[in-house]
Amino acid sequence: MNNLNSNLNTNLFKKLKRFLLSKSKYNFLNFICFVISISLTFNFLTWIFKSNWKVVTSNLNLYAFGSFPINEQWRPLFWFFILLSITLITIYGPKWNWLRKNLLFGWIGTVPLGIYLLNGGFGLDTVMTRNWGGLTLTILITSCSILFSLPIGILLALCRRSSIFLIQKLSSFYIDVMRAVPLIAVLFFGQLLIPLFLPVGIEIDRVWRAIIAFTLFVSAYIAEDIRGGLQSIPKNQIEAAKSLGLNKFQINIFILIPQALRVALPAITNQLIGLFQNTSLMSILGLMELLGVSRSILANPEFIGQYIEVYIWLASVYWLFCTTMALVSKKLEQKMTINKGF
Amino acid sequence: MSKNKKIFFQIVLMFALLGFTGILINNLIINLTRTDIGFKFNWLIKPASFSLAEHSLPYSPSDSYAWALFIGWINSLKVIISSLILATCIGTLIGFLRVGKNSFFRITTAGFITIVRQTPLLIQLMCWYFVGFLSIRNNTFLNIRNILNISNKGIEFFGLYLSSEFSALLLGLSIFSSAFIAEVIRGGIQSVPLGQWEAYRSLGISEKQGFFKIIIPQALPAFIPGLTSQYLNLAKNSTLAIAVGYSDIYAINDTIINQTGRAIECFIILLFSFLILNLLITKVMGIIDKSIMRSRI
Numbered sequence: 001m002n003n004l005n006s007n008l009n010t011n012l013f014k015k016l017k018r019f020l021l022s023k024s025k026y027n028f029l030n031f032i033c034f035v036i037s038i039s040l041t042f043n044f045l046t047w048i049f050k051s052n053w054k055v056v057t058s059n060l061n062l063y064a065f066g067s068f069p070i071n072e073q074w075r076p077l078f079w080f081f082i083l084l085s086i087t088l089i090t091i092y093g094p095k096w097n098w099l100r101k102n103l104l105f106g107w108i109g110t111v112p113l114g115i116y117l118l119n120g121g122f123g124l125d126t127v128m129t130r131n132w133g134g135l136t137l138t139i140l141i142t143s144c145s146i147l148f149s150l151p152i153g154i155l156l157a158l159c160r161r162s163s164i165f166l167i168q169k170l171s172s173f174y175i176d177v178m179r180a181v182p183l184i185a186v187l188f189f190g191q192l193l194i195p196l197f198l199p200v201g202i203e204i205d206r207v208w209r210a211i212i213a214f215t216l217f218v219s220a221y222i223a224e225d226i227r228g229g230l231q232s233i234p235k236n237q238i239e240a241a242k243s244l245g246l247n248k249f250q251i252n253i254f255i256l257i258p259q260a261l262r263v264a265l266p267a268i269t270n271q272l273i274g275l276f277q278n279t280s281l282m283s284i285l286g287l288m289e290l291l292g293v294s295r296s297i298l299a300n301p302e303f304i305g306q307y308i309e310v311y312i313w314l315a316s317v318y319w320l321f322c323t324t325m326a327l328v329s330k331k332l333e334q335k336m337t338i339n340k341g342f
Numbered sequence: 343m344s345k346n347k348k349i350f351f352q353i354v355l356m357f358a359l360l361g362f363t364g365i366l367i368n369n370l371i372i373n374l375t376r377t378d379i380g381f382k383f384n385w386l387i388k389p390a391s392f393s394l395a396e397h398s399l400p401y402s403p404s405d406s407y408a409w410a411l412f413i414g415w416i417n418s419l420k421v422i423i424s425s426l427i428l429a430t431c432i433g434t435l436i437g438f439l440r441v442g443k444n445s446f447f448r449i450t451t452a453g454f455i456t457i458v459r460q461t462p463l464l465i466q467l468m469c470w471y472f473v474g475f476l477s478i479r480n481n482t483f484l485n486i487r488n489i490l491n492i493s494n495k496g497i498e499f500f501g502l503y504l505s506s507e508f509s510a511l512l513l514g515l516s517i518f519s520s521a522f523i524a525e526v527i528r529g530g531i532q533s534v535p536l537g538q539w540e541a542y543r544s545l546g547i548s549e550k551q552g553f554f555k556i557i558i559p560q561a562l563p564a565f566i567p568g569l570t571s572q573y574l575n576l577a578k579n580s581t582l583a584i585a586v587g588y589s590d591i592y593a594i595n596d597t598i599i600n601q602t603g604r605a606i607e608c609f610i611i612l613l614f615s616f617l618i619l620n621l622l623i624t625k626v627m628g629i630i631d632k633s634i635m636r637s638r639i
Contacts, residue, residue, distance in 0.1 A: 030446050037450065166352045170359075177613070180620050182578035185592060185612050192605040196373045197366045277462035284464075284585055291464065307472040315461040315469075322460040 055303040056313045062297060063317075066133015066288045068118075072125060075117040076136040083110055083139070087324065091331050100335065111147045114140055129207045133288035135317070137207070141289065142276045145214035149275075150268075152215065153222030157260075158252060160227055171223075178220035184281050186217045191285055210282055218275050225267040229260030262333075269329035273322045280318075290314065370606075377603075385602055386411075392597055394589045396505055407598060414594035415615050421508060421590065422577050422619070425515040429576065430569075433520035437527025451524065458521035464585055466518055471510035471586040507588040511580070519576045526568035530561040562634050570627040577619050591615050 056063075064080075065073050086106050093099060118140065120126040132140070159171035178186070190213030194204060204212070233256060241251045261268075283292035294310050297303055303310075374380055390410040391403050397413045398420060436454065439447040458466070478494040485491045491498040496506040504512070534557050542552035581592040589597075595608045 030444065033446050033450075037446075164348055164352060164355075166355055180616055181613060182581040182592065182616065184581050184584070185595075185609070185616075188596070189605060189609045192599070193609065196605070197369050198373075199369050200372060200376065273460070277460075280462040280464045281582070291462075305477065307469070307477065311465055311469045311473060314465050315457075318462055318465065319457065319460045323456075326460075 051309060052306070053309060053313075055297065055306045055309050059297050062134060062293050063290065063313075064135050066137060066293055067131050068133065068136065069125075069127060069131065072120075072127060075120075075124065079110070079114045079117045079136075080139075082113065086110060087328060090328055108147065111143050114143065129205045130288075132207060134293050135290050137287065137289040138276070138279045141207070141211055141214060141279045141282070142272075144211045145218055145275060146272055148211070148215040149219040149222055152219035154226055154257060154261075156219060156223035157226035157230060158257075160223065161230060175220045175223050178217060179224065183217055183278055184284065187213045187281055187285055189213075190216070206287065210285075210287060214275060214279070218271060221271045222268055225264040225271065226260050228267065229262070229264035230256060232263050233259050265329060265333050269326060273325050276321060276325065277318060290317065379603055381606060383607055385604060385607075390598075392601070394594075395587075396508065396589055410594055410598070411591065411611060411615075414589060414591040417588070418577075418580055418583075418590040418592075418615075418619070421511055421515070421583065421588065422580050425512050425519065425580070426573055426576055428512065428516035429519035429523055429572075432516060433523025434527055436520060436524035437531070440524055440528050441531050455521045455524055458518060459525075463514065463518045463579055464582055467510065467514040467582055467585055470514040471507070474513070475506040475510050505588075507583075507586050510586050511583050511588050514586075515576060515580060518579070519572055522572050522575070523569065526565060526572060527561075529568065530564035531557060533564045534560045559638070563631070563638075566627060566631045566634065570624060573623050573627065574620055577623060578616070 061070075061073070065076055068076060086103075089099070089106075090103060093103075116122070117124070118127060118132055118136065119129075156171050156175060159167045160175065162168050162171075187210060191206065191209050194209050194212060198204065237255055237259070238251060241255045246254070279289055280291040282289050283295055286292070288296070291314065294314055298307065298310055386408040387406045389404045390407045392410070393403050394401055394410065394413060396417060398416055399413060401409065401413050436451045440451045440455070442448060475494055475496070478492075483492040483494075485493075489500060494506060497504045497509045538556060538560065539552070542556045543549075547556070580590060583590040584593040584596060587593075592612065595612050599605055599608050
């Protein structure tokens with residue numbers, strides 16, 4: 001027995017020795033890195049379990065809704081629920097034809113529904129925009145800007161390819177200037193300059209000014225992506241459509257744009273994920289979205305100095321949402337491929 | 343559309359646009375006269391009367407606004423160029439490891455890229471500044487024989503002093519951009535046809551030599567457009583310096599607007615300074631692209 005045991009031990013030792021030394025230097029390096037990374041993850045996990053997450057758990061309400069009135073908070077919650085369900089339907093839903101055709105309208109419909117639920121009116125109490133906040137505001141700004149910037153981006157891309165000199169020059173000027181300016185400048189001057197260009201007496205709310213600025217900025221980027229998609233369409237598609245007797249408008253709507261969107265979808269998704277991340281810039285300009293709320297929580301003397309917990313929490317929330325967006329776009333891409341068809 | 347129709351359409355469009363901008367400018371003038379600000383640039387030569395923590399050229403609060411703006415532009419340029427170099431080095435390394443044979447590095451770099459790309463830059467910057475530098479206890483984090491000294495006041499390396507704001511911005515920007523650059527590098531390497539790898543292997547050229555002498559030169563032209571757009575993004579992202587309190591061109595514009603209220607003039611100045619920066623980057627990248635193309639022939 002003893003003999004066997006020692007035999008086993010020497011075998012194990014030999015195996016380990018062979019693994020570490022004789023095979024190649026890369027194996028050894030791998031082993032060292034593996035050990036280091038395991039110990040790092042272990043340290044990180046122990047830190048996570050040891051540190052005090054009260055700054056997150058006791059403020060979940062604030063992170064989600066900001067200073068939205070407490071007895072009205074079912075409204076954003078209901079909107080979240082609808083968004084979640086439509087996301088799940090898009091990713092894992094059944095492949096019924098009518099469902100797939102109407103899914104787009106469902107997505108578009110969530111935005112006015114969200115505005116109605118947050119703003120109130122028509123039977124619900126009105127909530128001022130300064131009480132909107134947290135994740136609700138982040139998602140609202142993102143979804144509104146997406147809804148507005150996609151059609152504007154498509155229009156700009158078509159204008160940039162237009163044969164009419166003035167339209168082409170103007171849209172390329174707009175796109176180039178917008179792409180040269182940093183986003184924070186667009187947002188900041190959007191807050192400052194939009195009121196200056198409006199007639200006296202008309203005022204636009206801070207949240208809506210932010211949405212306008214985001215729309216103006218993102219639509220220029222989306223236009224460039226769609227232009228890339230348009231350029232990838234072979235010329236004979238247009239000739240075929242012309243020979244079928246379609247006019248220019250029909251060619252654009254039915255032939256060019258769907259194909260360009262399909263090609264540009266990954267790039268557009270990246271822009272939209274960037275848009276979601278960049279809503280955090282509004283916290284610098286004083287809007288109480290997710291990061292803004294966190295900054296005010298960190299200024300609370302009870303939680304002072306707990307930066308790392310808050311930032312890790314925020315980073316994971318943003319990561320989760322961005323990954324979900326990427327996943328949805330991947331599903332859309334699969335469903336949009338020509339072979340499967342509708 | 344026939345030619346006459348086109349011309350007619352353009353004229354109508356021009357009048358519509360003129361009318362629209364006319365209304366906007368009219369509103370602007372009304373609003374400016376109402377608030378008694380006006381539109382002029384003569385405030386640029388007045389003393390700025392704010393102090394800057396960081397300036398590479400001599401500056402005092404009695405200097406003019408124009409000089410303060412120029413200092414800000416230099417500060418921006420400083421952080422952009424240094425993080426551009428650092429990001430390229432880190433990004434190239436990560437990109438190589440991402441396509442390499444070593445499965446451990448392949449997995450860790452993939453994890454790094456997703457984590458960095460899917461979290462906002464602003465949070466990363468704040469994390470570097472507030473968690474990385476400002477919360478260093480006992481004031482010193484690392485001190486190696488006075489050569490490298492990392493403390494809550496910044497980094498000192500061979501007598502070269504980098505403030506904590508600059509270092510946080512440099513690290514945050516470089517690491518954020520490096521994830522994107524790594525993806526560009528990976529795409530470029532994967533654009534080289536698989537036959538090239540098989541060819542050098544069948545010729546008996548070693549892996550290292552084949553990778554650096556055969557694959558990389560062919561992938562270089564594919565890197566350039568992606569790298570250019572990433573560098574432009576980096577230049578634009580450097581305006582987030584305001585979140586960590588580094589006085590770059592945008593932060594100084596912000597201070598001036600708070601002092602004087604001249605939003606439109608400052609917007610124009612910012613626009614032009616960024617146009618110049620963008621032009622600089624695209625020109626330099628164009629020269630690099632050309633030299634690569636020439637060396638290939």
